[in-house]
Amino acid sequence: MIRFAAQLCAAALLFLLMGTAGAADEGKCTIATKGDSPTARACAKGGRAAAKKVMKDMVKQAKGGGQKFTCDGCHKDLDTYELTKTATEDFKKLEAAQKTK
Numbered sequence: 001m002i003r004f005a006a007q008l009c010a011a012a013l014l015f016l017l018m019g020t021a022g023a024a025d026e027g028k029c030t031i032a033t034k035g036d037s038p039t040a041r042a043c044a045k046g047g048r049a050a051a052k053k054v055m056k057d058m059v060k061q062a063k064g065g066g067q068k069f070t071c072d073g074c075h076k077d078l079d080t081y082e083l084t085k086t087a088t089e090d091f092k093k094l095e096a097a098q099k100t101k
Contacts, residue, residue, distance in 0.1 A: 027047040027048050027049060028047060029048050030081070031043075031081055031083065038054050038098075039091075048081075055071070058095075061098055062094055062097035074087040074091060
């Protein structure tokens with residue numbers, strides 16, 4: 001009986017640890033991991049949530065300047081943030097739009 005309880009506890013602990021590791025991966029940046037862009041700095045400091053906030057602010061500022069950018073213009077999938085073929089070039093334009101305020 002004690003052996004069963006110990007095995008049950010070990011299995012529960014393993015399950016909890018695996019769930020925690022998965023949750024941590026959800027917040028980890030996978031795209032803006034290099035460079036000195038505002039997005040890369042936010043990613044390094046606060047993970048995916050911080051990078052998303054910076055990107056939304058950049059898009060908002062560009063729209064305020066009369067330019068049109070959207071999240072799905074650069075990202076094929078807004079869950080994984082997989083990039084479109086033109087994302088790198090479009091990101092350069094978005095960065096440039098920040099400097100022309």
